[in-house]
Amino acid sequence: MAGGEFCPACGAAVPGPFFRLPDAPLHVGVQWPTAEAARQCPRGDIDLVLCPTCGLIFNRAFDPARLEYAGQYDNSLFFSPRYRQFARETAERLIDRYSLRGKTVVEIGCGKGDFLRLLCEAGDNRGFGFDPTCEAEGDPGERVQFIRDYYSPAYARYAPDLICCRQVFEHVPTPRTFLADLRAGVGDRTQTIVYFDVPNVRIILRDLHVWSIIYEHCLYFSAESLAAIFQACGFEVLHLQECFDGQYLEVEARPAALTQARRTEAPDLDDLTASVASFAQRFDECRRRWEERLETIERTGARAVAWGAGARTIGLFNALDIGAQIPYVVDINPRKHGTYLAGSAQQIVGPAFLREYRPALVVVMNEVYQEEIRSQLRDLGVEAELWCA
Ligand SMILES: [Zn+2]
Numbered sequence: 001m002a003g004g005e006f007c008p009a010c011g012a013a014v015p016g017p018f019f020r021l022p023d024a025p026l027h028v029g030v031q032w033p034t035a036e037a038a039r040q041c042p043r044g045d046i047d048l049v050l051c052p053t054c055g056l057i058f059n060r061a062f063d064p065a066r067l068e069y070a071g072q073y074d075n076s077l078f079f080s081p082r083y084r085q086f087a088r089e090t091a092e093r094l095i096d097r098y099s100l101r102g103k104t105v106v107e108i109g110c111g112k113g114d115f116l117r118l119l120c121e122a123g124d125n126r127g128f129g130f131d132p133t134c135e136a137e138g139d140p141g142e143r144v145q146f147i148r149d150y151y152s153p154a155y156a157r158y159a160p161d162l163i164c165c166r167q168v169f170e171h172v173p174t175p176r177t178f179l180a181d182l183r184a185g186v187g188d189r190t191q192t193i194v195y196f197d198v199p200n201v202r203i204i205l206r207d208l209h210v211w212s213i214i215y216e217h218c219l220y221f222s223a224e225s226l227a228a229i230f231q232a233c234g235f236e237v238l239h240l241q242e243c244f245d246g247q248y249l250e251v252e253a254r255p256a257a258l259t260q261a262r263r264t265e266a267p268d269l270d271d272l273t274a275s276v277a278s279f280a281q282r283f284d285e286c287r288r289r290w291e292e293r294l295e296t297i298e299r300t301g302a303r304a305v306a307w308g309a310g311a312r313t314i315g316l317f318n319a320l321d322i323g324a325q326i327p328y329v330v331d332i333n334p335r336k337h338g339t340y341l342a343g344s345a346q347q348i349v350g351p352a353f354l355r356e357y358r359p360a361l362v363v364v365m366n367e368v369y370q371e372e373i374r375s376q377l378r379d380l381g382v383e384a385e386l387w388c389a
Pocket of ligand 1: 007008009010011012051052053054055058
């Protein structure tokens with residue numbers, strides 16, 4: 001994407017960036033063993049550009065060569081009951097809608113494989129999970145097997161009835177090649193269903209979820225740009241909707257017949273263009289609000305923690321250079337406990353730590369989880385004020 005004069009989705013010429021965030025940590029799924037290592041983590045620049053033709057937003061400064069997804073990567077959301085329920089409902093809907101029983105499912109970028117297992121157990125399907133970071137390979141006789149590799153047309157022999165790809169496409173610097181390869185691999189198996197979900201950039205821009213802007217996400221899709229690239233790569237879009245309180249977009253598609261006319265209508269991007277035009281100014285206002293909050297913490301000496309050692313916390317803490325004002329980050333994923341947050345180097349602790357620490361303030365990074373967090377605090381006997389970031 002270096003150079004960045006052209007949209008990686010539709011190839012149109014694009015203007016300069018509308019928003020810049022320098023020195024962001026490269027990886028949000030990597031935790032560090034010491035505070036010093038966390039401070040020294042690799043960083044890169046974010047220069048967001050809006051394609052006026054298809055509506056894709058992308059990071060012009062993104063350099064894929066700098067990102068190596070390795071075994072230590074852990075970005076699982078499955079420890080949250082709220083997220084597990086969403087994943088289970090999605091799996092059940094896909095199984096019912098497309099009669100996926102006794103079929104073959106491929107998941108691209110399966111992570112720990114939790115969603116793939118849901119699909120395979122609920123629908124008695126066979127699953128193949130592809131991910132360069134996955135742990136177990138699985139025995140050939142098992143219902144779910146893992147292949148530690150990127151999915152490519154070389155694996156078309158698995159002949160899947162469903163190909164799913166969740167929270168991955170926004171990381172792909174060459175989305176057109178990725179989807180065109182997927183389409184080529186499907187070949188004439190035109191009943192194959194393809195399911196993708198990605199963050200919804202409209203919500204990020206409209207509700208100022210600025211902390212969701214991270215280096216690893218080189219692409220930010222709106223419904224228009226997601227539909228456009230699927231159609232351009234030879235898919236027919238069956239369903240495309242917002243989900244998880246509007247935070248994600250999900251698309252269900254199948255291969256279009258080669259003779260089918262491609263829709264080339266220009267999307268209406270007026271509201272996206274307006275959101276983009278005011279974004280840098282609204283970001284500065286948000287930053288100022290946070291600076292005031294941090295001053296309050298310092299002045300009153302209130303004990304504060306953030307909840308969730310994920311992308312948003314890393315985005316917020318590094319953009320605002322938060323240090324000792326909020327010294328700990330709580331996470332319910334035990335694999336992260338005792339490690340340190342990329343860049344700003346807060347120690348990551350488990351919820352039980354709060355019993356002794358007794359914070360007065362808990363910063364909730366994603367309000368979708370607010371009730372879940374409130375209930376855990378109640379169980380711990382911790383009375384704290386909740387701030388939504
Ligand atoms: Zn474009």
